[in-house]
Amino acid sequence: MKKLDRSQMAARVARDIPEGSYVNLGIGLPTLVADHLPKGREIILHSENGVLGIGPKPAPGEEDEDLINAGKEPVTLLAGGAYFHHADSFAMIRGMHLDFAVLGAFQVSVAGDLANWHTGGADAIPAVGGAMDLATGAKKVLVMMEHLTKKGESKIVERCSYPLTGARCVNRIYTDLAVIDVKPDGLHVVEMVDGLSFEELQRLSGVPLRRLATAA
Amino acid sequence: MAARMIDKFFASAEAALADIPDGATIMIGGFGNAGMPAMLIDALIAQAARGLTIVNNNAGNADSGLAALIAAKRVRKILCSFPRQADSWHFDKAYRAGEIELELVPQGTLAERIRAAGAGIGAFFTPTAFGTLLAKGKETRRIGERDYVLEHPIHADYALIKADRADRWGNLVYRKTARNFAPIMAMAAKCTVVQVRETVELGALDPEAVVTPGIFVQRIIKIAPSLRKAA
Numbered sequence: 001m002k003k004l005d006r007s008q009m010a011a012r013v014a015r016d017i018p019e020g021s022y023v024n025l026g027i028g029l030p031t032l033v034a035d036h037l038p039k040g041r042e043i044i045l046h047s048e049n050g051v052l053g054i055g056p057k058p059a060p061g062e063e064d065e066d067l068i069n070a071g072k073e074p075v076t077l078l079a080g081g082a083y084f085h086h087a088d089s090f091a092m093i094r095g096m097h098l099d100f101a102v103l104g105a106f107q108v109s110v111a112g113d114l115a116n117w118h119t120g121g122a123d124a125i126p127a128v129g130g131a132m133d134l135a136t137g138a139k140k141v142l143v144m145m146e147h148l149t150k151k152g153e154s155k156i157v158e159r160c161s162y163p164l165t166g167a168r169c170v171n172r173i174y175t176d177l178a179v180i181d182v183k184p185d186g187l188h189v190v191e192m193v194d195g196l197s198f199e200e201l202q203r204l205s206g207v208p209l210r211r212l213a214t215a216a
Numbered sequence: 217m218a219a220r221m222i223d224k225f226f227a228s229a230e231a232a233l234a235d236i237p238d239g240a241t242i243m244i245g246g247f248g249n250a251g252m253p254a255m256l257i258d259a260l261i262a263q264a265a266r267g268l269t270i271v272n273n274n275a276g277n278a279d280s281g282l283a284a285l286i287a288a289k290r291v292r293k294i295l296c297s298f299p300r301q302a303d304s305w306h307f308d309k310a311y312r313a314g315e316i317e318l319e320l321v322p323q324g325t326l327a328e329r330i331r332a333a334g335a336g337i338g339a340f341f342t343p344t345a346f347g348t349l350l351a352k353g354k355e356t357r358r359i360g361e362r363d364y365v366l367e368h369p370i371h372a373d374y375a376l377i378k379a380d381r382a383d384r385w386g387n388l389v390y391r392k393t394a395r396n397f398a399p400i401m402a403m404a405a406k407c408t409v410v411q412v413r414e415t416v417e418l419g420a421l422d423p424e425a426v427v428t429p430g431i432f433v434q435r436i437i438k439i440a441p442s443l444r445k446a447a
Contacts, residue, residue, distance in 0.1 A: 066392040086247075094328075
């Protein structure tokens with residue numbers, strides 16, 4: 001079996017984002033998706049801090065401290081891009097105007113519950129940012145994460161043990177092993193990496209999976 | 217005798233913040249360094265008011281600005297969405313020592329609660345955070361097919377914000393993503409104090425492009441050219 005690396009995972013997500021989509025890429029792994037969007041496909045990237053139409057990273061020396069993304073990294077603006085204040089930015093999210101939010105996760109449950117903001121540890125200082133707004137407000141929530149924790153436990157679970165970001169909000173999960181749709185009747189495997197059998201994926205996941213007829 | 221003209225320009229940040237009392241609620245604009253009113257925060261630190269409630273997206277970075285205000289033990293409570301950062305050590309220390317109260321608010325709910333205060337809304341229902349720890353103890357309601365959480369506005373005594381240009385009536389334009397929370401904070405506070413890069417004559421700002429109309433602004437301070445880079 002050949003696991004996908006982070007860049008391959010990002011490329012796999014990018015393939016599914018159609019022309020004309022308005023998309024928010026979460027901080028961390030999802031940010032890599034921007035580098036893999038096909039050239040010539042017009043996709044408009046949104047960032048919570050108040051910008052639509054984010055372009056590539058600025059060249060060294062060309063950074064502008066007034067032009068950043070939600071990860072506080074310097075970005076550029078495409079021709080046709082726009083700036084707006086925070087309440088408008090979150091109205092775009094909460095008013096269900098964004099086609100996709102791509103988010104990282106600690107855990108996703110069989111029902112599509114998402115946990116990605118807080119470990120719940122007694123000493124942990126909680127921080128949520130826009131995670132709950134994106135989980136609840138985007139038309140489609142795509143999760144990107146490693147299939148297993150470092151200890152080898154499945155991050156797809158019967159019920160999240162970490163505090164929830166949103167309930168029943170995830171539509172599709174992209175891992176380094178598979179692409180899985182979350183449907184009312186359970187998890188449907190859409191795709192698996194080369195050399196991985198459905199039985200092995202089922203064993204690693206520890207929750208009931210269904211095999212789509214079209215899955216390789 | 218000539219009628220006295222409206223003039224919201226103040227000579228110094230010290231003069232503009234002189235009347236902030238102990239226990240005031242203060243909104244501070246900015247997201248990261250973009251839009252952070254550094255000169256006004258420095259003046260607030262010098263001003264010495266204590267027991268403050270601060271509203272900001274974060275809880276300070278490194279050793280300057282809001283972090284320095286927290287380090288000086290002047291903040292009683294903070295409302296924000298994302299306090300924990302790699303360089304939020306002053307907040308982390310105060311929080312773990314039980315010296316500062318944290319009200320953690322999802323970022324969109326924070327923005328909307330600020331906007332609601334400015335727009336005279338008594339409370340609103342939002343789906344964000346339903347079924348999570350951050351909705352614990354809050355009233356909920358099912359409306360149509362969705363579940364909602366009742367959220368209340370955040371009013372402030374003062375808002376400290378940064379804009380790019382202002383005229384003496386207080387009309388403001390911003391620069392790029394430095395706009396972030398400033399327009400809604402200006403609406404939500406009784407007294408909005410703005411630091412600007414440039415002041416212009418009435419009529420110089422395109423009325424079609426004014427982002428914050430002057431009705432939401434009370435005091436304006438131009439950043440001294442020598443301080444511009446630092447501020």
